[in-house]
Amino acid sequence: MAMRWKNTLKDHHVTDEAAFLNRRQLMGGAAAGLGLATAGATSAFAAGDDLVPNSYEDITSYNNYYEFGTGKDDPARYADALTTQPWSVKIDGMVDKPGDYAFEDIMAAMTIEERIYRFRCVEAWSMVVPWNGFELTDLLDMAGVQSSAKYVAFETAMRPDEMPGLRYPVLEWPYVEGLRLDEAVHPLTIMATGIYGRDIPNQNGAPLRLVVPWKYGYKSIKSIVRITLTDSEPPTSWNKANPREYGFYSNVNPEVDHPRWSQASERVIGGGLFSKRIPTLMMNGYADEVGELYAGMDLTKDI
Amino acid sequence: MSAVFDRINSLLRPVPTWVVYSVLLLPVPYLLYLAQTGALGAEPIKTLEHELGIIALQLLVAGLCVTPLREYVGINLMKFRRALGVLAFTYVALHLTVWVVLDMSLLWSQMWADIWKRPYITVGMAGFIALLPLAITSNNQSVRKMGAGAWRKLHKLTYLAVLLGGVHFLWLVKGIQIEPLLYMGAILALLGLRVAKAISKWAKRVA
Numbered sequence: 001m002a003m004r005w006k007n008t009l010k011d012h013h014v015t016d017e018a019a020f021l022n023r024r025q026l027m028g029g030a031a032a033g034l035g036l037a038t039a040g041a042t043s044a045f046a047a048g049d050d051l052v053p054n055s056y057e058d059i060t061s062y063n064n065y066y067e068f069g070t071g072k073d074d075p076a077r078y079a080d081a082l083t084t085q086p087w088s089v090k091i092d093g094m095v096d097k098p099g100d101y102a103f104e105d106i107m108a109a110m111t112i113e114e115r116i117y118r119f120r121c122v123e124a125w126s127m128v129v130p131w132n133g134f135e136l137t138d139l140l141d142m143a144g145v146q147s148s149a150k151y152v153a154f155e156t157a158m159r160p161d162e163m164p165g166l167r168y169p170v171l172e173w174p175y176v177e178g179l180r181l182d183e184a185v186h187p188l189t190i191m192a193t194g195i196y197g198r199d200i201p202n203q204n205g206a207p208l209r210l211v212v213p214w215k216y217g218y219k220s221i222k223s224i225v226r227i228t229l230t231d232s233e234p235p236t237s238w239n240k241a242n243p244r245e246y247g248f249y250s251n252v253n254p255e256v257d258h259p260r261w262s263q264a265s266e267r268v269i270g271g272g273l274f275s276k277r278i279p280t281l282m283m284n285g286y287a288d289e290v291g292e293l294y295a296g297m298d299l300t301k302d303i
Numbered sequence: 304m305s306a307v308f309d310r311i312n313s314l315l316r317p318v319p320t321w322v323v324y325s326v327l328l329l330p331v332p333y334l335l336y337l338a339q340t341g342a343l344g345a346e347p348i349k350t351l352e353h354e355l356g357i358i359a360l361q362l363l364v365a366g367l368c369v370t371p372l373r374e375y376v377g378i379n380l381m382k383f384r385r386a387l388g389v390l391a392f393t394y395v396a397l398h399l400t401v402w403v404v405l406d407m408s409l410l411w412s413q414m415w416a417d418i419w420k421r422p423y424i425t426v427g428m429a430g431f432i433a434l435l436p437l438a439i440t441s442n443n444q445s446v447r448k449m450g451a452g453a454w455r456k457l458h459k460l461t462y463l464a465v466l467l468g469g470v471h472f473l474w475l476v477k478g479i480q481i482e483p484l485l486y487m488g489a490i491l492a493l494l495g496l497r498v499a500k501a502i503s504k505w506a507k508r509v510a
Contacts, residue, residue, distance in 0.1 A: 054345075062345035070480050073344060123477075125346060170478035241478055260421055260475070262413055267406075273338045273347045277408045 002111035002135060004187035005289075053116060054127040056196050058270045063203045064121065065222055066170050067156065067163040074165070075203035081162045082223065084207045093153070093229040096144030103207050107193065109142060110134035114197075115190055117213035119220075120252045120284045124261045127269045131211055132194030137185040145181070145229055152184040153177075153234035154210060155226040171237050177221035178234035178248065179212065182293055188213055188286060191224075214286040216250045247303030249294075252284035256300055308377040315380070323386045330358055331397065352401045359394035360472060360486055362387050363465045367493040375496075385441060388461065392438040395431055395468075423474035430467030433460050462497070465490050 053059075065075035087103040112132050120126045140152070158174035160166045166173050183189060192211045193200055200206045205222025212219050218238050228234070238246035245259050254264045265277040283290055294302075334354055337343050343350040366387040372378045407414045417424050437458055439445070446454045469490040472483040 058345040066478070070476070070478070072346065072349075125349075168479070168481060170480060257420065260423065260477075262417055262421075264413060265410065267346075267348070269345045272341075273343075273351070273405060275348065277410060 002113055002138065004135065005115075051116065051118065051128045053130045053196075054268075054270045056198075059127060059129055059195055060201045060203060062127075062269055064123075064217065065165075065203055065205070067158075067165045067173070067175065068203070069165045070168075070170060076201075078164055079202035079206075081164075082157070082159070082202045082206065083162060084202065084223075087207050087225075089208070089224055090226045091139075091143040091228075092226070094146040094149035094231065095140075095229050096146060098143065101142070106139060106142070106208075110138055112193065115192075115211070115213075117188075117211060118281075118284050118286075119211075119213065119217055120266060120280065122216040122218060122246070122250070122258060122261065122263075124263065124266045124280075125269055126266045126280075126284075129211075130196055131190060131192040132197060132200075133190040133192035133208075133211065135187055136189045136191050136210065137187070139191060139227075140185065140229075143227075143229075148231055149229035150181050150231045151229070151234055152179050152181060153226075153228040153230055154179075154221045154224050155228075156221055157223045157225045171241050175221060175237045176234065177210070177219055177236050179219075180233075180293075181229075183212065183290075186290060186293065188289055214251055214283040214290050216252060218246070219250050249299075249302055251290075251294070251299065251303075252280065253282060253299055253303075254280040255282075256303055305377055312377075312379045315382070320383060320386045323383050324390065327362070327386075327390050328393070330354070348401065348405045352398060352406055355394050355398040355401060356472070359391050359398055360465075360468050362391035362394060363461070363468055364486065364489055364493065366391060366461065367465060367490070371493065371496050388437065388458075389441050392434050392441075395434060399431055423471050426467050426474060427471035430464045430471060433464040433467060437461060437464070462494055466494065 061076045062072050063075040064072070065079065068075040068078040085103075088100040089103070089106065090098075090100050092098040112134055114130055114132055116128065116130045118126060119129050136152075154177045156175040157163075158166065179189070190211045191208050192205070193208050195201070195204060200209065202223075205220075205224075208224055209222040210220045210224065219236075233248060236246075236248055238250075239248055252263070257263060263280055266280045267275055267277050269275075281287070334343070334351055338347045338351055341347075366384060369380045369384045369387070372380060403409065403414065407417075418428050419425065437460055440449065440454065440457065449457070469483070469487045473487055476483055
């Protein structure tokens with residue numbers, strides 16, 4: 001079953017990609033002519049229902065994917081080397097049908113829909129991305145989650161031959177992430193397989209990656225090869241590297257300070273040299289949808 | 304080998320310092336040009352900020368190389384040392400300006416909080432403050448007024464500033480990354496030379 005969640009953004013809010021790029025070029029030209037800020041771009045990117053997706057170029061050229069290097073442009077430069085065919089996802093742990101699920105078989109069983117989400121990085125920048133994908137809960141249903149399962153663990157591919165960043169101990173490889181089961185089956189949680197209607201590029205986590213829009217970007221683990229259902233909180237990469245800075249939940253929260261970055265505001269990528277900061281929204285603007293998941297929890301402690 | 308270095312020294316001697324200033328300031332218009340054309344990528348503010356910071360750190364490290372190059376290698380760049388320092392300060396100031404105006408959009412209260420709460424920003428700001436008196440006294444008049452001894456003593460603050468710059472870089476990156484570690488290694492090695500020299504001087508005096 002798909003289509004459980006409807007974008008509050010209407011179809012007419014989705015700028016056709018060609019028109020969007022064209023518009024930016026026009027604005028860029030105008031700005032260059034004035035020798036001034038792209039002030040118009042800033043207001044177009046303001047929060048609310050007028051959200052405009054970032055350009056395909058922005059989304060696919062400014063990435064954090066440390067397996068390919070720590071520079072923002074490293075993934076776009078090196079991720080071509082990643083072999084995504086064939087691809088399979090091992091689903092194991094507390095499921096009725098454990099096994100290796102071929103990517104094609106997963107895709108054949110899923111309904112692909114578009115989700116336009118805000119994407120907020122812990123480094124205090126954000127984008128708006130028109131993802132294509134399916135709800136994670138549908139994939140979990142395929143494997144049959146047992147009632148004893150409470151958490152879902154994820155693992156990224158680890159291929160030293162294809163991923164130059166693995167040579168450096170920036171993090172403990174492979175990259176791992178996790179969600180509580182109720183977070184994982186929430187209709188907002190998707191597995192993305194495309195952007196702007198195209199197959200998702202390698203630098204964005206091909207062939208399938210998690211997208212949890214109310215959490216900081218690093219929770220949305222890329223190029224998943226394994227999903228494990230467990231009854232205990234799974235380890236997560238950034239939490240292992242620095243537990244003081246990165247918690248298990250990592251919900252976007254402007255009121256909880258990160259030791260390194262103030263989370264009160266963010267800059268929307270794509271506004272050029274004079275792009276202004278905008279206030280960060282509680283749960284990245286999805287508090288109405290997911291707030292109840294955390295009822296009774298102290299969000300300043302359970303970060 | 305020393306003949307080669309003598310040749311280098313005699314080639315450098317007639318080079319006026321304004322040439323050094325002009326050449327080493329070229330990255331500024333170049334970066335602004337790249338930013339205008341969109342060549343700094345999807346997030347030009349961070350790129351600009353980072354590039355200016357890196358150049359500042361490189362110039363500070365270059366300044367630390369001048370004395371060891373003369374003492375251990377025989378290449379004399381003394382004439383350009385002050386230019387390197389002034390240029391380093393210029394890039395630090397530009398780096399800070401980009402942070403204040405473009406990165407933080409003049410959100411003063413958030414910046415004030417960040418200076419105290421984010422250790423890497425605290426350290427960076429301390430480095431800038433350490434450089435301020437050096438920039439202010441980087442003219443001949445100040446040298447005359449203060450006397451060469453006192454001036455030189457004050458300008459030892461450079462050591463602290465470079466160290467703070469290295470820590471600032473190391474602290475701001477996520478995870479363990481190579482580039483800031485390389486800078487820190489170079490800084491520690493260059494400062495180590497000073498420490499070793501001071502120790503041997505002291506040992507001689509005692510003996």
